[in-house]
Amino acid sequence: ACHRRRGGSGGGKMAGELKGPEPGGAVTLASFWVLGGTLKMMLWSLYRSTDFEVHRNWLAITSSRPLGEWYFEDTSQWTLDYPPFFAYFEWLLSKFAPLFDPGMLTISAEPYATAPTILFQRLTVVATDTVLFLGAAWYWQSSRGNNGKGKSKSTSRGSSTLRDHRTLVLLMLLTFLNPGLLLVDHIHFQYNGFLLGILVVSICQIRKGNDLMAGILFAALLNFKHIFLYVAPLYFVYLFRRYCCHIGPDGGRIGPGRVPTRLLLFGTLDLGNLAVLGVCVLATFAIAFVPFFAAGGAEGILQIFRRMFPFEGRGLCHAYWAPNVWALYNILDKVLEIALNRWYAGTYSTPKSNITKGLVESIRHAVLPAVKPGHTALLTLIAMGPILWCTWRRPDPKQFAKYAGLCTAMSFLFGWHVHEKAILTVTLPLGLALLEVDGLLMTARDKKEEFKEGGSSRICWETEAFLLLYITANASLLPLIFTTFELPVKVCLLVGHYCCVAASIETGPWDSILVLLRRFYSLGFLFVQIFQSIVQPMIFSDYPFLPLLLWSAYSSIGVIVSISMYLYGLLER
DSSP: OHHHHHHHHTOOOOGGGOSSOOHHHHHHHHHHHHHHHHHHHHTTTSOOOTHHHHHHHHHHHHHHSOGGGTTTOOSSSSOOOSOHHHHHHHHHHHTTGGGTOGGGGSOOSSOOOOHHHHHHHHHHHHHHTHHHHHHHHHHHHHHTTSTTOSSOSOOOHHHHHHHHHHHHHHHHHHTTTOHHHHHIIIIIIOOHHHHHHHHHHHHHHHHHTOHHHHHHHHHHHHTTOGGGGGGHHHHHHHHIIIIISOBOTTSSBOSOOSSEEEETTTEEEEHHHHHHHHHHHHHHHHHHHHHHHHHHHHHHHHHHHHHHOOGGGOOSBOSSOOSSHHHHHHHHHHHHHHHHHHHTTTTOOOOOOOTTSOOSSOOOOSSSOOOOHHHHHHHHHHHHHHHHHHHHHOOOGGGHHHHHHHHHHHHHHHOSSBOGGGGHHHHHHHHHHHTTSTTSSOOHHHHHHHHHTTOOHHHHHHHHHHHHHHHHHHHHTGGGSOOSTTHHHHHHHHHHHHHHHHHHSOOOOTTSHHHHHHHHHHHHHHHHHHIIIIIHHHHOTTOTTHHHHHHHHHHHHHHHHHHHHHHHHHHHO
């Protein structure tokens, strides 16, 4: 109500005149900071996964062992397998751990979880979420005024200010208070908010035109967690074309090159910018790896990569299948195995598969061809092709968040041993991209005029694709929290948050086919949860993997359809 009165007065500044947050924006930011921190602290006493002990052990390793032994230590099964910057991050946190409980820094094969240890580790996750909070706030600042663009010419300065504040609320819901992050980081336990915050800050720098800083931040992010390698092709293409070749979003050349030279394929290449970018990226990797080379030589570097990429011990899918193409591939293989053995009993038999054993290691298909890491890498690059081509032709900073989300989506759909939690690397960038949709948050009068002129089709198409992906992605994370006590908490978090987001953005007429299909599909998750909680224990108790299989299969449909909608809109445009 406060923002509405401010908006109606017409006293707000236009986005282009702003040097910092207006008082209303600052109040909204502070409110979300307090609300988010309070909500996250309320989740501290709930379930925590083995990832809690993983990070506790990493604290102990980095504080108790010399740097050269960090990636060789194997007293616990939870060995250090993240890149060097994250190891340095754990070392830094370990300096504050003795203030709570020095015992947590003892390397042990047995779990260690005293009340002070739980408090400390939970507190570090909340504190490092500050990076995501600031990144979201900066992105809001860089995109202000864009979300109200539409065909209506009657918008006032007041309504523009109101839309800016509504955009801030939506952005904080999609990032800082993302229900998937609440489940994965603040119940299950991880530091995804911190890492995704670095990605958001890097994307924000691209949005502002600070390409060199964006490249440095992304290089640092790769040295925190190597899962972001999936976005590396996009960064390479964008920075090469935009920063080194000076190609603008319209495909034309922008700015004079300092040391240009003609190349057949690339046009005018600024060798000075190319050299600066290369030196900065290499320097970032040198800071990460040189200390380990100095401590352990080439073997120390090789050991880091062996820990980071354990292909020999990992199969196509994780124990709980991520909702992607390979989940449906596994299900099809199982259906064919059962059908062939039943229809051709006595004359034909297939080798028995182990895909439903809940194993992390290599799996064996019964009928369909085996899938190797090379196959998944090739399919991922092929699927990224249209996105990279669009970036090559027109490196638009306003579209970069969308392209980043779609590149991670391709890796999620076709990658090797994808974790279900990786869906967060898809939804957060696409949430940022949602702010670039013209007319996303219109006032009631603007909406009426927009629909009269028939200009809402793209808004409806893109927002429906996002909402379908968003509900599917967050619902697919519910099985991670499998304890009965947390069931009401996770369901209320998901449903309440989804209702807030769906009510905040323009999706077109309520009776459109896209809206009806999305709502019908979303309702299906209720029946999946009922099957897991009630039907399976009572009727199918001999099939413990059945609920996870159903979650994976049903969620895969939503993820594949929504990403296909995004790609269709991209290619059509």
